[in-house]
Each structure stands twice: as C-alpha cells, then as structure tokens.
Amino acid sequence: MAHAIASTGAGDLHAAAEHDHKPQGFVQRWLFATNHKDIGTLYLVFALVMFFVGGSLAMVIRAELFQPGLQIVHPEVFNQLTTMHALLMIFGAVMPAFVGLANWMVPMMIGAPDMALPRMNNWSFWILPAAFTLLLAPFVLFLLFGIGGGGPAGGWTLYPPLSLQGGDNVAFTIFAIHMMGISSIMGAINIIATILNMRAPGMDMLKMPVFVWSWLITAFLLIAVMPVLAGSVTMLLTDKYFGTSFFNAAGGGDPVMFQHIFWFFGHPEVYIMILPAFGVVSEIIPTFARKPLFGYRAMVYAIASIAFLSFIVWAHHMFTVGIPLGGELFFMYATMLIAIPTGIKVFNWAFTMWQSSMTFETPMLFAIGFVMMFTIGGFSGLMLAIVPADFQYQDTYFVVAHFHYVLVPGAVFAIMAATYFWLPKWTGRMYNETLGKWHFWLSTVFVNLLFFPQHFLGLAGMPRRIPDYNIVFADFNMWSSIGAFGFGLSQLLFAWMVFDVCVRKHGAKASAGVWEGSHGLEWTLSSPPPYHSFAVPPVIDGRMLAHGDISH
Amino acid sequence: MTATRLRLLRLIAVPVALVGSLAVSADPPVRWQLNMTEGASQASQSAHDLHMMTFLLCCAIGVIVYGMMFFSVWKFRKSKGAVPAKWSHNNMAEAVLTVVPALILMAMAWPATKVMLAAADTANSAMTIKITGYQWKWRYEYVGTPVSFFSSLKRDSAEARRLGSGIDPYAIDNYLLDVDHPLVLPADTKVRFVLTAEDVIHSWWVPELGWKQDAIPGIINDNWTRVSKPGIYRGQCAELCGKDHGFMPIVVEVKSQAEYAQWFADQQAAATPPAAVAAAAVAAAETTDLAAPAASQLN
Ligand SMILES: [Cu+2]
Ligand SMILES: [Cu+2]
Numbered sequence: 001m002a003h004a005i006a007s008t009g010a011g012d013l014h015a016a017a018e019h020d021h022k023p024q025g026f027v028q029r030w031l032f033a034t035n036h037k038d039i040g041t042l043y044l045v046f047a048l049v050m051f052f053v054g055g056s057l058a059m060v061i062r063a064e065l066f067q068p069g070l071q072i073v074h075p076e077v078f079n080q081l082t083t084m085h086a087l088l089m090i091f092g093a094v095m096p097a098f099v100g101l102a103n104w105m106v107p108m109m110i111g112a113p114d115m116a117l118p119r120m121n122n123w124s125f126w127i128l129p130a131a132f133t134l135l136l137a138p139f140v141l142f143l144l145f146g147i148g149g150g151g152p153a154g155g156w157t158l159y160p161p162l163s164l165q166g167g168d169n170v171a172f173t174i175f176a177i178h179m180m181g182i183s184s185i186m187g188a189i190n191i192i193a194t195i196l197n198m199r200a201p202g203m204d205m206l207k208m209p210v211f212v213w214s215w216l217i218t219a220f221l222l223i224a225v226m227p228v229l230a231g232s233v234t235m236l237l238t239d240k241y242f243g244t245s246f247f248n249a250a251g252g253g254d255p256v257m258f259q260h261i262f263w264f265f266g267h268p269e270v271y272i273m274i275l276p277a278f279g280v281v282s283e284i285i286p287t288f289a290r291k292p293l294f295g296y297r298a299m300v301y302a303i304a305s306i307a308f309l310s311f312i313v314w315a316h317h318m319f320t321v322g323i324p325l326g327g328e329l330f331f332m333y334a335t336m337l338i339a340i341p342t343g344i345k346v347f348n349w350a351f352t353m354w355q356s357s358m359t360f361e362t363p364m365l366f367a368i369g370f371v372m373m374f375t376i377g378g379f380s381g382l383m384l385a386i387v388p389a390d391f392q393y394q395d396t397y398f399v400v401a402h403f404h405y406v407l408v409p410g411a412v413f414a415i416m417a418a419t420y421f422w423l424p425k426w427t428g429r430m431y432n433e434t435l436g437k438w439h440f441w442l443s444t445v446f447v448n449l450l451f452f453p454q455h456f457l458g459l460a461g462m463p464r465r466i467p468d469y470n471i472v473f474a475d476f477n478m479w480s481s482i483g484a485f486g487f488g489l490s491q492l493l494f495a496w497m498v499f500d501v502c503v504r505k506h507g508a509k510a511s512a513g514v515w516e517g518s519h520g521l522e523w524t525l526s527s528p529p530p531y532h533s534f535a536v537p538p539v540i541d542g543r544m545l546a547h548g549d550i551s552h
Numbered sequence: 553m554t555a556t557r558l559r560l561l562r563l564i565a566v567p568v569a570l571v572g573s574l575a576v577s578a579d580p581p582v583r584w585q586l587n588m589t590e591g592a593s594q595a596s597q598s599a600h601d602l603h604m605m606t607f608l609l610c611c612a613i614g615v616i617v618y619g620m621m622f623f624s625v626w627k628f629r630k631s632k633g634a635v636p637a638k639w640s641h642n643n644m645a646e647a648v649l650t651v652v653p654a655l656i657l658m659a660m661a662w663p664a665t666k667v668m669l670a671a672a673d674t675a676n677s678a679m680t681i682k683i684t685g686y687q688w689k690w691r692y693e694y695v696g697t698p699v700s701f702f703s704s705l706k707r708d709s710a711e712a713r714r715l716g717s718g719i720d721p722y723a724i725d726n727y728l729l730d731v732d733h734p735l736v737l738p739a740d741t742k743v744r745f746v747l748t749a750e751d752v753i754h755s756w757w758v759p760e761l762g763w764k765q766d767a768i769p770g771i772i773n774d775n776w777t778r779v780s781k782p783g784i785y786r787g788q789c790a791e792l793c794g795k796d797h798g799f800m801p802i803v804v805e806v807k808s809q810a811e812y813a814q815w816f817a818d819q820q821a822a823a824t825p826p827a828a829v830a831a832a833a834v835a836a837a838e839t840t841d842l843a844a845p846a847a848s849q850l851n
Pocket of ligand 2: 754755791792793794796800
C-alpha cells in the first residue's frame with residue numbers, strides 16, 4: 001500500500017475509492033454479484049441459514065430420542081430427518097461456509113483485486129439456493145402440506161437398494177446433488193485459478209498463508225471427487241427410472257459397487273470439510289500466540305499428504321460388507337497412516353503455543369477448542385481403523401460420536417473461530433467480546449454433553465439411525481438430548497451477534513490490523529476493506545507476512 | 553488375543569475398564585454401560601482387547617498433547633508477562649514426531665493383523681446357519697435340515713413402540729430386544745453363518761459374538777462363531793433398512809449340547825409333515841448327525 005500511495009498519491013486513491021463501480025441497488029449488488037466479498041457474504045449467509053435449518057431437524061431428532069418410546073414422529077419421518085439433517089449440514093452449511101471464507105479471504109491474503117473468474121463465481125453461488133429448493137421440496141411439501149411421499153429417507157449415503165425405494169424424491173435429491181456438484185466444481189476452479197494466477201509479485205507459493213494452501217489442496221480434492229459422486233448418483237437415477245441394473249444384483253449389478261464409488265467420493269469429502277478448518281486454525285493460533293506457526297512447511301506437506309491418503313482409504317467405511325482379508329488389511333494400514341500427518345498438525349499447533357505469549361479472545365478460544373476436541377475425534381478415528389474393533393463400532397453411536405466430534409467442535413468451531421477472527425475486518429466493527437466468550441463456553445459445555453455420551457451408547461451396543469431404543473440406553477440419550485438443546489440455543493447468541501454487527505451496525509470501530517499479533521496482507525487493508533481488495537498489487541515486505549521467512 | 557503385550561496392556565486396562573466391567577455383571581447391554589463388552593466369543597474378546605489397547609495408547613498420547621497445551625495456556629499468557637520466543641521450527645522435533653507415531657501405529661497394526669488372520673478361517677465348522685434379512689425380520693435356516701423359521705420383534709414391544717401407544721417401555725421386558733423365535737445354537741460348537749438379504753441391505757449384529765456382518769441382496773457373506781457359555785445374547789440390525797430398521801432385533805440362545813440336541817429334534821419333528829414321518833426318519837437321523845452331535849466331535 002505504501003507503494004501505491006507513493007506512486008498514485010493519496011488524492012488519487014481517494015478518488016479511486018469513489019469510482020470503484022460498486023453496483024447500486026439490491027438486485028444489481030446481490031443477484032448479479034461478481035465481487036468476491038459480496039459473494040463471500042452470500043455464501044456465509046446461506047450457510048448460516050442452512051445451519052439453523054439443519055440444526056432444527058437435529059433438535060427434532062434429539063427430542064424424539066429424549067426418552068424411549070415414540071413420542072413425536074413416525075419412524076419413516078425420523079429417517080427423513082436424519083437424511084435431510086446430514087445433507088443440509090454437509091452440502092448446505094459446512095461446505096458453503098468454507099467457500100464463503102475462501103471468497104472473502106483468498107484474494108485479500110494473496111494480494112489480488114478479486115477472484116479470477118467473477119461471473120462464474122456468481123453462478124457457483126446462485127446454483128445453491130436452487131439446488132436446496134429442489135432438495136427440500138419433497139420433504140417440506142410432505143411435512144407441511146401432506147403432499148407426496150416425503151423426502152429421501154435412506155440416509156445421506158443413499159445406499160441402494162434402500163434409497164431406490166423412495167418415491168420421486170429420489171429424482172429431486174439426485175438433481176439437487178448434481179447442481180451442488182456443479183457449484184462446488186466451479187467454485188474450486190475459481191479458487192485454483194485465483195491462487196495460481198493472481199498472487200501479488202513476491203507472494204511465492206511457500207509464503208502463502210496456510211489457509212490459502214489448505215484451500216488450494218481442498219479445491220483439487222473437490223474437482224477430483226465431485227464428478228465421482230455425480231456418476232454414482234446418476235447410476236442410481238437410471239437404475240430407478242430407466243431400467244438399468246448397475247446396483248441391482250437381480251439384473252447382474254452389485255449393490256456394494258455403489259458403496260465403493262460413493263466412499264471414493266465420501267472420504268475425500270471428509271477432508272474437504274476439515275482441511276480449510278486446519279487452515280483457519282493455523283492462521284488464528286499464531287496470531288493470538290504472537291509467535292510464528294511452528295513448522296510451516298511441515299504443515300503444508302501434512303495437508304498435501306492427508307489429501308493424497310484420503311483417496312486410498314475409502315473402504316474403511318465398509319469393513320462389514322465382506323471385503324477379502326487382503327483388502328481389509330490394506331485399508332486398515334492406509335487409514336492408520338493418516339494419523340501421522342494429522343498428528344504432525346496437532347503437535348505443531350501445540351508447539352506454536354509453547355513459549356508464546358497468548359491472549360484468549362473469542363477466535364483463539366474457538367481455535368484451541370477446535371484443536372482439543374478435533375483430537376478426540378481423531379483418536380476415535382484411529383480406533384475405528386482397527387478392523388476387528390470396527391466390527392463392533394461400525395454403524396453404532398460410537399461412529400456418530402466420532403464424526404460429530406470432527407465436524408461440530410471440529411469444522412463448525414473452526415468456522416465460528418474464522419467468523420470472530422475476520423468479522424471486524426469484514427465490517428469494520430468489533431463484535432461483543434463478552435457475548436462471544438459466553439457463546440464459546442456454552443457451546444463447548446453443551447457440545448461435549450451432546451456427543452461424548454454417544455461414545456458410551458455405541459460401545460454398549462446402540463445402533464445409529466434408530467428412532468427408539470431399549471431402556472438401558474435411556475440415561476445417556478437424555479444427557480445427549482439436553483446437550484443438543486443447549487447447544488442449539490447457544491447458537492442463537494452467535495446469530496444475534498452477527499446480526500448486531502452486520503445489520504444493527506453496533507460495535508467499536510476496528511483498526512486495519514484488528515488484532516495485536518496479526519500478520520498478512522489482509523491486515524494491511526482498511527477495515528472494512530475497499531470494494532476491490534488490491535486495485536494495485538501490494539509491495540510485499542517479508543515482515544508483514546506470517547511466513548515471510550521461507551527458511552522455516 | 554494371545555500376544556503377551558496385549559496381556560500387559562490388559563493389566564493396565566483393569567482400572568479403566570473397572571466401571572464398565574462392574575456394570576456388566578448382568579447380560580449386556582446394561583444401564584450405564586460405558587465400555588464395549590468382552591462378550592462370549594474369541595472374536596468379541598479380541599475386539600475388546602484391541603479396542604482397549606488403542607484406547608489406552610490414545611489416552612497416553614492425549615496426556616502428552618493435552619498436557620502440553622493446558623500447560624501452555626496456563627503458563628504462556630501475555631497477562632502473566634510471557635514474552636514470545638522467536639523459533640518456529642525444529643527439524644529434530646519434527647522428525648521425532650513423525651517417527652514415534654509411526655512406531656506406535658505399527659505396534660497397533662501387528663496384533664490387529666494377527667487377530668484378522670485368525671478370524672478369517674471359516675473352515676471346519678460343525679454346522680451352517682443361513683441368515684436372510686427381510687424388511688423387517690430375520691430368517692434362520694439350519695442348512696441341510698428342514699428346520700427354518702422367521703424371527704421378528706416380540707409382540708409386546710411391537711405394540712408399545714407405536715407412536716402414541718400409551719404403553720410404557722419400562723413396563724416391557726427387554727423392550728425392542730426380544731423376538732418371537734430366537735436363533736438357537738449349541739455351545740462349544742463352531743457355527744458358520746452365511747448371510748444374505750431379500751430386499752435391502754441389513755446387518756446382523758450381536759455384540760457378544762464380536763462382529764456384525766452385512767446381509768446384502770444378491771451377495772452371500774460368511775462368518776463364524778463359537779460360544780462356550782450357554783445363555784441369551786441380544787443384538788439388533790445395524791444397517792439402515794427402512795422405516796422399521798430399529799425394530800428388527802436379534803436374539804441368540806446358546807444351549808448346552810444335550811439341550812440343543814433335544815430342541816433340534818423337536819423342531820425337526822415339527823417341521824416334518826406327519827405323512828412323511830416314516831420316509832423322513834432316515835434323513836432325520838442323518839441331519840441330526842450333521843447338525844447336533846457332530847458338534848461335540850469338533851474342538
Ligand atoms: Cu473415511
Ligand atoms: Cu436394519
């Protein structure tokens with residue numbers, strides 16, 4: 001910026017700000033949005049809405065499971081609730097939230113004016129509301145108006161033959177997944193094109209923030225696996241409507257083949273939802289520890305090796321389908337290998353905190369909470385890799401506890417941390433720190449009350465995806481439900497805070513740097529940043545980057 | 553699990569497992585059960601031992617990682633005047649943190665591999681049961697004999713579990729975990745199972761036998777068990793199979809070999825039409841031979 005001011009003069013810059021071609025009018029600004037910040041905002045708002053829609057379904061699920069016996073919903077509706085909850089949270093909340101963060105932050109972090117392909121960016125967002133309307137339609141029509149046979153009820157994994165027993169919701173779900181896939185692929189292409197082509201001079205690949213690295217690798221994962229998902233669901237569609245027998249044994253097909261193809265997508269998908277979280281946390285911890293990230297290169301290589309390994313572990317979701325011994329051994333060993341790069345990441349965050357000088361603002365609380373609770377999910381993941389033990393864990397609440405630990409106090413906590421971390425940058429206003437801390441502590445207490453007892457339930461023998469259970473499971477289910485209600489209500493605090501800052505425009509003015517320990521190009525821009533992030537490429541001084549010294 | 557290392561680990565595991573095992577004085581599942589059952593078979597014992605080994609290793613790693621982080625949070629605070637160090641990498645530490653976890657993983661993989669190799673052997677079974685999953689019940693066929701029957705949720709549970717039934721689940725014995733016709737097996741006998749399904753995928757799971765195996769239409773899977781202690785072992789379908797997935801339990805009743813032979817003879821008599829009794833006498837003798845007494849010859 002110093003360079004820009006010197007060459008163009010402060011007056012010119014001021015004039016430029018007034019002629020930034022910011023579109024006027026609601027439709028012009030949002031429907032035809034091409035600006036990376038506007039699109040980032042759209043993604044984040046969409047994700048927040050879906051988080052609450054998917055969350056309210058979870059509240060109904062936990063209310064039904066509050067005590068033994070069926071009190072609220074019929075079993076067939078219960079199955080729709082679990083299926084829709086998963087699809088909404090995965091494709092509607094977590095993934096769009098991270099894409100929103102990428103849209104906002106990647107151009108600012110690499111010194112670019114905007115994303116490389118702004119019009120495609122517009123499409124990749126606006127496909128989503130259409131896709132989710134399609135996905136929700138059968139479910140909502142049935143539930144609210146009694147029309148049709150209801151939404152998909154075969155689980156988000158859509159295993160045939162069960163998923164094909166649904167009515168025409170099969171077609172709705174599959175077309176919705178196709179659209180989400182197209183959206184994700186376009187978003188990923190855009191992110192890759194931006195990172196590879198639009199870095200400011202001097203922003204070498206190995207000087208990029210870890211968040212940018214994590215998204216570059218995630219985008220390649222998306223491009224690799226979304227077409228696989230599209231292929232597998234297309235075969236479901238033709239099996240149902242066009243008489244093919246890809247997955248129908250009676251016609252020469254194989255129902256297990258679907259599971260292989262699905263999980264070839266599904267396991268990388270797990271990392272699509274967690275690698276950007278690793279990136280976020282790797283930005284936040286050094287900032288509030290006032291110490292550079294420990295082992296920057298190791299962190300980048302760890303993300304890359306996790307991404308590679310994610311392609312060769314898929315059958316660990318299928319140990320009980322009857323895989324030959326050699327196959328089970330291979331997938332067990334490959335899965336266990338993932339513990340090594342993941343362990344490196346956790347140790348490196350811990351070493352970053354060692355001999356640092358920490359303060360505990362809300363983003364830091366969520367980031368530390370992420371590391372600690374994600375690690376619990378990592379441990380149970382390692383346990384699940386052990387095949388003979390997995391024969392007991394598979395399809396029980398132990399698995400439910402495992403993936404919710406990596407997704408809720410994992411991915412979702414990282415998204416919360418990112419929001420608190422960057423909200424002052426985005427809006428120019430500080431959120432309410434006291435409420436933020438309340439939000440963190442309430443969420444942490446309740447999320448553990450919600451998911452920790454589910455380990456016990458699974459170990460004691462409670463299968464997942466059941467609407468009712470034997471009375472011996474009653475105690476921990478009640479704990480879990482109380483945790484769920486508490487966690488759900490705590491999120492209203494978050495929504496209120498975001499509303500307070502963004503809409504009611506409350507909060508102290510934020511400086512450009514916002515945080516005492518902030519490093520990186522995004523913090524050299526004003527808060528809120530100019531409409532076009534870096535109209536002139538910044539001149540990069542190693543000291544303003546978090547990883548300016550590449551000897552590390 | 554035969555490895556001495558595992559025995560040692562089991563010793564360490566005792567205090568941790570205490571709560572769990574105390575609770576498991578009755579047949580699992582029991583109220584407040586915290587841990588995986590050790591079960592009634594070799595497979596369930598191995599699963600439990602591997603589970604405890606991995607769990608305890610994770611606990612040990614957790615003590616180090618969490619200890620380090622909690623110590624940092626307590627000690628390295630700006631409010632306490634902590635000054636940040638400048639270092640940001642250490643090749644030695646990074647190498648150690650790669651190699652040591654790799655060694656720990658190998659220590660985990662080795663006993664697991666041995667268990668898997670031993671469990672893969674379904675040969676030399678004394679009898680075979682064919683299990684077929686249906687929406688929403690199980691069918692058991694004693695292969696090579698006329699004995700076969702369906703097994704579905706017991707009536708009292710089935711009535712109580714209806715939405716708004718007004719029946720208290722606490723008033724029902726073994727709510728949702730009882731069936732009309734349990735699968736009956738002889739004790740101390742290697743029993744082979746072949747599993748398939750008629751409509752959608754199901755999964756047959758009795759925790760005390762130590763495994764679940766998917767029952768898939770068009771595909772035949774197999775597995776085996778040998779239970780020495782007579783008793784009643786309960787489980788449930790573990791793969792989502794439609795609206796009544798939660799309502800297709802499994803009950804296995806293991807009888808002593810003498811009692812089993814008696815039970816089997818009764819079943820066979822009932823399964824044979826009276827008109828054909830004489831004709832079937834020979835076959836009955838053969839099949840009894842195959843299914844029950846043969847069991848005792850097998851170690
Ligand atoms: Cu996986
Ligand atoms: Cu089932």
